[in-house]
């Protein structure tokens with residue numbers, strides 16, 4: 097323990113290249129007590145979560161979900177457990193991708209009208225984020241928009257329980273919720289340690305329903321969380337441990353889960369890895385990949401995980417001058433070999449690009465337009481500068497160059513198209 101503390105302090109000093117404010121924020125993040133949900137893991141754990149919740153004598157629960165999950169009947173085993181125990185619940189299935197604020201306000205109205213005293217979030221990142229903010233807004237009688245920022249509510253929400261239906265966002269363990277304006281163009285982060293769910297079920301029977309493209313994109317989102325947390329300036333011995341576990345697991349299991357969605361062992365391991373990655377980045381934060389991906393999501397509605405997956409290799413190559421020793425550690429952890437840190441780190445990035453290609457991730461973003469690149473680059477730099485402890489800071493010219501690498505063009509293969517309505521299943525952040 098003492099050795100870990102000394103190691104973390106040494107790392108604080110090593111992160112001296114970060115601006116003072118960001119360094120200070122890193123110190124706070126290292127010490128902030130962040131609750132962790134009790135996890136139920138394994139096939140049938142969603143139903144077992146329902147049984148457990150039934151024991152908590154709730155008056156009435158708001159089940160927050162989306163229409164496709166209702167259509168697929170994924171929440172039925174949990175709902176059956178609530179019914180069997182005569183626990184009242186009301187279903188709110190209007191959640192949309194990007195957690196739009198008007199939908200959250202509708203959820204708050206229903207929560208109040210039905211006199212609810214707890215929330216079950218059953219869905220992807222947007223569903224869980226919507227549920228977190230419904231809970232916080234209802235407890236504080238404040239519009240959701242006013243909760244954007246850090247600890248903007250006086251009171252914490254009532255109990256929140258979560259069943260993630262994708263293995264990617266890690267929202268079941270994070271202190272944040274990302275919500276958006278109705279058109280999804282502007283996003284806001286609500287951060288509060290009290291919105292971490294009390295219990296969560298990681299049930300492979302639920303994620304087995306994911307189609308391959310969403311399995312790939314959400315899995316790469318989790319991988320991006322782990323890698324960015326690992327190479328950033330706020331990493332600690334704890335976040336390193338969970339990030340390494342996430343990277344190694346995703347490396348092995350994502351191709352399996354993508355090839356055969358019904359492989360419950362791979363699905364369960366991916367769900368765990370996504371949760372490890374969430375535990376890593378909720379403390380150590382993310383970086384330039386997310387800063388750029390958020391702009392592509394806002395401007396063109398590129399699904400979050402897909403944008404990360406396409407950008408990740410290029411951004412890591414850009415980060416090599418500063419991040420090579422840390423990326424080399426990850427390379428060794430997944431069993432790669434190389435002559436020195438630099439060679440190992442480069443090998444890791446190449447292998448990661450191969451992994452992405454092997455699960456059908458495109459190399460370019462079809463919707464991206466040259467005329468938009470300058471403004472997207474500026475916005476990405478602004479986001480990264482204000483929030484992320486990145487190993488190498490991007491200038492607007494750097495960010496523009498990274499975006500140009502994923503611009504569709506001759507010889508670059510087909511760009512990633514935005515999937516149709518089916519992609520809404522899983523509602524990524």
Ligand SMILES: [Fe+2]
Nearest residue numbers: 265317321400
């Ligand atoms: Fe993400």
